[in-house]
Amino acid sequence: xxxxxxxxxxxxxxxxxxxxxxxxxxxxxxxxxxxxxxxxxxxxxxxxxxxxxxxxxxxxxxxxxxxxxxxxxxxxxxxxxxxxxxxxxxxxxxxxxxxxxxxxxxxxxxxxxxxxxxxxxxxxxxxxxxxxxxxxxxxxxxxxxxxxxxxxxxxxxxxxxxxxxxxxxxxxxxxxxxxxxxxxxxxxxxxxxxxxxxxxxxxxxxxxxxxxxxxxxxxxxxxxxxxxxxxxxxxxxxxxxxxxxxxxxxxxxxxxxxxxxxxxxxxxxxxxxxxxxxxxxxxxxxxxxxxxxxxxxxxxxxxxxxxxxxxxx
Amino acid sequence: xxxxxxxxxxxxxxxxxxxxxxxxxxxxxxxxxxxxxxxxxxxxxxxxxxxxxxxxxxxxxxxxxxxxxxxxxxxxxxxxxxxxxxxxxxxxxxxxxxxxxxxxxxxxxxxxxxxxxxxxxxxxxxxxxxxxxxxxxxxxxxxxxxxxxxxxxxxxxxxxxxxxxxxxxxxxxxxxxxxxxxxxxxxxxxxxxxxxxxxxxxxxxxxxxxxxxxxxxxxxxxxxxxxxxxxxxxxxxxxxxxxxxxxxxxxxxxxxxxxxxxxxxxxxxxxxxxxxxxxxxxxxxxxxxxxxxxxxxxxxxxxxxxxxxxxxxxxxxxxxxxxxxxxxxxxxxxxxxxxxxxxxxxxxxxxxxxxxxxxxxxxxxxxxxxxxxxxxxxxxxxxxxxxxxxxxxxxxxxxxxxxxxxxxxxxxxxxxxxxxxxxxxxxxxxxxxxxxxxxxxxxxxxxxxxxxxxxxxxxxxxxxxxxxxxxxxxxxxxxxxxxxxxxxxxxxxxxxxxxxxxxxxxxxxxxxxxxxxxxxxxxxxxxxxxxxxxxxxxxxxxxxxxxxxxxxxxxx
Numbered sequence: 001x002x003x004x005x006x007x008x009x010x011x012x013x014x015x016x017x018x019x020x021x022x023x024x025x026x027x028x029x030x031x032x033x034x035x036x037x038x039x040x041x042x043x044x045x046x047x048x049x050x051x052x053x054x055x056x057x058x059x060x061x062x063x064x065x066x067x068x069x070x071x072x073x074x075x076x077x078x079x080x081x082x083x084x085x086x087x088x089x090x091x092x093x094x095x096x097x098x099x100x101x102x103x104x105x106x107x108x109x110x111x112x113x114x115x116x117x118x119x120x121x122x123x124x125x126x127x128x129x130x131x132x133x134x135x136x137x138x139x140x141x142x143x144x145x146x147x148x149x150x151x152x153x154x155x156x157x158x159x160x161x162x163x164x165x166x167x168x169x170x171x172x173x174x175x176x177x178x179x180x181x182x183x184x185x186x187x188x189x190x191x192x193x194x195x196x197x198x199x200x201x202x203x204x205x206x207x208x209x210x211x212x213x214x215x216x217x218x219x220x221x222x223x224x225x226x227x228x229x230x231x232x233x234x235x236x237x238x239x240x241x242x243x244x245x246x247x248x249x250x251x252x253x254x255x256x257x258x259x260x261x262x263x264x265x266x267x268x269x270x271x272x273x274x275x276x277x278x279x280x281x282x283x284x285x286x287x288x289x290x291x292x293x294x295x296x297x298x299x300x301x302x303x304x305x306x307x308x309x310x311x312x313x
Numbered sequence: 314x315x316x317x318x319x320x321x322x323x324x325x326x327x328x329x330x331x332x333x334x335x336x337x338x339x340x341x342x343x344x345x346x347x348x349x350x351x352x353x354x355x356x357x358x359x360x361x362x363x364x365x366x367x368x369x370x371x372x373x374x375x376x377x378x379x380x381x382x383x384x385x386x387x388x389x390x391x392x393x394x395x396x397x398x399x400x401x402x403x404x405x406x407x408x409x410x411x412x413x414x415x416x417x418x419x420x421x422x423x424x425x426x427x428x429x430x431x432x433x434x435x436x437x438x439x440x441x442x443x444x445x446x447x448x449x450x451x452x453x454x455x456x457x458x459x460x461x462x463x464x465x466x467x468x469x470x471x472x473x474x475x476x477x478x479x480x481x482x483x484x485x486x487x488x489x490x491x492x493x494x495x496x497x498x499x500x501x502x503x504x505x506x507x508x509x510x511x512x513x514x515x516x517x518x519x520x521x522x523x524x525x526x527x528x529x530x531x532x533x534x535x536x537x538x539x540x541x542x543x544x545x546x547x548x549x550x551x552x553x554x555x556x557x558x559x560x561x562x563x564x565x566x567x568x569x570x571x572x573x574x575x576x577x578x579x580x581x582x583x584x585x586x587x588x589x590x591x592x593x594x595x596x597x598x599x600x601x602x603x604x605x606x607x608x609x610x611x612x613x614x615x616x617x618x619x620x621x622x623x624x625x626x627x628x629x630x631x632x633x634x635x636x637x638x639x640x641x642x643x644x645x646x647x648x649x650x651x652x653x654x655x656x657x658x659x660x661x662x663x664x665x666x667x668x669x670x671x672x673x674x675x676x677x678x679x680x681x682x683x684x685x686x687x688x689x690x691x692x693x694x695x696x697x698x699x700x701x702x703x704x705x706x707x708x709x710x711x712x713x714x715x716x717x718x719x720x721x722x723x724x725x726x727x728x729x730x731x732x733x734x735x736x737x738x739x740x741x742x743x744x745x746x747x748x749x750x751x752x753x754x755x756x757x758x759x760x761x762x763x764x765x766x767x768x769x770x771x772x773x774x775x776x777x778x779x780x781x782x783x784x785x786x787x788x789x790x791x792x793x794x795x796x797x798x799x800x801x802x803x804x805x806x807x808x809x810x811x812x813x814x815x816x817x818x819x820x821x822x823x824x825x826x827x828x829x830x831x832x833x834x835x836x837x838x839x840x841x842x843x844x845x846x847x848x849x850x851x852x853x854x855x856x857x858x859x860x861x862x863x864x865x866x867x868x869x
Contacts, residue, residue: 005869006725011787057700104572107518107690108565124700130691133370144824151816159809193759196821196829200766200836203817207770207810211777214806242780245726246773249719253769256715257762262707264362264700265758272766 008244009237017236018229021289028174028286035181042184047191048127050141052098052134054106056113059122063089072116078109087263091124098131106130141195145176148199152206160213163294168209171287175205175278182274193268201275204250208243208283215239216288216296224298232288240284247280317856325849329740335747357750360757362828363705365698366509371521373471373478373502374687379409381686382462382470386449387411388588389431390460397427401457410461412454425451428458435469471502474685478504482688484681485520503691514695520674522572523643526683527596529626530586532637532649537583544585551639551646552581554665584646586639594629596642598622602679604672605662612672613662616679623659631655640665642675708761715765716742723772727779730869733854734775741771741839741846748838757831767839773810774847778803783869792864800852807847811840 048055069092070083079097086093094113099105106128114123129137149172156165179198183190215235223231251273258269338349338356346356361368387404390413394401400416401424415424433448448466452459475498482504483496495507511517533548544550560573560581587593601617618626629638630652639649640663647665667675720738724731745767749756782799790798818840821833858864 005728008726059699101574107693111565122697122699124697126693126695128690128693130689132372133692140824144820147824148817148820151820152813155812155816192825192829196759196825196832199817199821200814200832203814204770206813206817207773210809210813211806214809218802238784239780241726242773242776245776245780246770249722249772249776250766250769252718252722253715253765256718257711257765260707260711260714261762261765262704262711262758264704265708265762268759268762272762 007241008248009241013240014233014237015240016233017284018232018289018292021285021292024285024289028178028282031181032174032177035177035184038181038184044180044184044190045187047189048095048098048129048134049191050134050138052129052131054096054110054126054128056094056096056110056123056127057086057125058092058094058117059124060090060092061120064092066092069094069117073113076109076112076116078112081113087266091263098134137192141192144195144199145202148202149173152202156210156213160217161296163291163296164213164217166294167287167290168206168213170290171209171282172202172205174282174286175201175275178278179271179275183271188267188270191267193265194271197268197271197275200272201279204275205279205282208246208279209287211242212236212239212283212288213291216291220296220298228292228296228298232292236284236288243280243284247276250276317853317860321849322853322857325853329743329850332740332744332747335751336743339746339750355750355753357746358753358755359701359705360755360760360828360831361507361509361694361701362696362758363701363708363756364509365696365701366507367511367514367693367695369506369508369518369690370499370692371482371504371506371688372691373474373504374689375467375471375502377687378470378474378685379462379467382448382467383411386431386460386462390428393427393431394424397423399424399427407459407461410449410459412457412459414457418456425453425458428460431460433466435466468501471686475502475504477685478688481525481681481684482506482521485525485677486517488677488680504688510698516670516674518690520678521684521688523678524684524687525643525678525681527599527640527642527679529594529596529629530588530639530641531592531629531633532639533585533587536585540580547587547589548585549588550583550585551641551644552578552583553646554648556581557645558666584639584649586641586646592629594618594622594626596679597683598625599679602676604667604669604676607662607664611664612667612669613664614667614672614676614679615662616660618659620659623657626659626661627655627657631657704758708758712761712765712768715768719768719772723775727775727869729858730775730779730855733851733858734772734779736854737775737846737850738768738771740850741842742768744842744845745835745839748842749835754834754838755831756835757828759828760831760835763832763835763839766836767843770814771839771843771846774803774807774843775851777807777810778847778851779869781806782867786867786869792867793859795867796855796859800848800855804848807844811844815840 064085066083066085070081073081073083073094078099080095081097082093082095084093084095085091096106096109096113099109110126110128117123149169152172153165153169156168176198179201182188183194188194212235215238216232219226219231219235223234226234254269254273254276258266258273261269335354338346338354341349341356349355383406387406390401390404390411394413399420401413402416403412403414405412415421428451431449432451435446435448446465446469447463448470449460450463450466452461479496479498483494484490486492486496486506486508487494492511493509495505497505499505508514508517530549533544535545535548537544537550542550557573557578560577564573564577598619598621599616600619600622603615605613605615607613634652634654637649637651640647642665647663650664663675716738720731720735723734723738727734742764745764748754778799781803782795785795785798786792815837818833818837822830822837825833
């Protein structure tokens, strides 16, 4: 019996990615601008890591009456109190804004909430982040994203020519922008986990980009007289089965995390899933076609005979 | 390339067996775990977000520290000038220090000489190799001098305060020294405390909201008769504990708040006590403190002085029979009894209308010694054991489903080679768990996410290799040559692809903290194990297959 393998891409596929990238640029450009606009006007739903304040998750006996609890807690004079369902009808997440009145104030506010809820409610987790710490965490997070982008830039510069490094960073910025845009649009809680997700998205997107770049570089040496657009298309298409298979495998793992991993990690899983989509798209439609715009230097063409010899497997 | 030397095969098999052994404790029951721990093989450490517990970040209150130093400087200047018989006036607090006016211009030089002895050069330690740093800087001002705390001096003070506080805090949290707590310095002025599985966290927190500084002071003859009066020189004003507690209760009935603000303290009835060193015995000379009961069955704390303290306390009580003295703890008057007779034995008791819980806490605090400065809680994460257990279960199921999903998906395009990839994947996971256990890395919930991500991305190396082999085969190479070239040319790509992810992981580890760091750890280890399995395990299995079957074609 012969194995009939599943192929994500039929053999001999040769899609004109460079030609399509024109529309890709337009779409990406619009989405990037939209993301910037969203970020500027709607902003992000910062979690307490960046804003200070406290979060308590509780479990009630039987389904919780959110409105009633919201009302009770609203009367405590603790500023903004958010109450939302957290994974199930009897699980709640309560968020308090940063309190004024010294280092003790957050603790006092939390106790008041716990007492108002009463002893029948189980406190499952409690978290407090002081204002000073949250400022530092914000700085660290921004620093982390910048350092990793610069680190990647340096690495690619050392391994490839500068055009590759530039192409990769453009596609990275694209991924980060679109991620932030989506988080802003849906109001995903933006916390340290999401920063971790963004850094991992950077890593993943690059992984994809580098595999494509590797192939471009290889073909540049091999097919010295091939037209640049054809060469880029050829490279992308050769690696396309791998691109899709890896993305699907990563998505399977992440979907499992999203569905079964529990409420605490769901935001992270969601961010990563989006990142895999954007990262895969940008490697193919942004990073490689950008090489065309930046213009890769080509070695002097060899004679046709040598060319044919080199092309032979 | 596909000729696999026997010793290599054996080495790989040996490392897989080793990994199996190191990872084994993670699925064994507790009893066997303990057995294996005796030969140094332990299961993974679960982070506080998985096993339940609290993580506290404390910060030295620099403002409080600076104020202490200001008070000390004022006292030192007064004593020194008095001793040198230099007339002075107006010792005033200025931002960052104190200033003093020297009455006669001809004393200026002499005063400078004397004050220069007060600058307190700090231990090098932190600034090893540089010139010693003075705690204070002396400057001339109109008709006198100013003494200000230097920035480097304060840093050195903070560093030594943190150092002392680590031990004191560890003792206060766990006097018996049997719990698995961790108290560590973080950055220049912070302390991170990890308390796995602690349920009385609120009570614990009260043990370090006060510094625990206790003194026995003689009471001033003059006492205030109205609110807001300023005490005379050499006297300090402290509120009574009963009034303090009552005000606290009014402010926060839950009893969680343990401190009043300066403004709130202002309105309380006060006792004026003497502050000159002749009229004080320092609580630092205590050797023991225990909760107990007095003859009226009130809760008290009994204490014992060391020799030096006993002598001082004996002399002080002998010279002041019939006069009241006060016991001050954290700037609050606990009790102010009259000295009926000299206390020469070096032991005594404090009765401050304590609850049993308070008395227990106070004796722990007194025994641990005073914290060098006030400490604030700036960050706190507490996860209950039930949520932690839920997270472990959810993470396990997610990993299992993810693993099965990925494995099934590898069979679809690659058939036999898919099984090879899956074998490599399982070994990869095994080595990852073994490395986590052996090196004592902490598994957190984001860490589980890192494992899942590794699962998804690990097969990438196999996919890269297989696709390359397939291309070579389709380009007309022989089966053996395709395999050989495939492995060889994929190597560079796999390296490049993984190093970029590694950069992200390293950055995350550098700037992240707690749970996020756990993610970086699993991700980074996962990258190494992936590269290892892709180029040893996968290759070995393929090599064995080639040797057995001598394939003429590649069915990929």
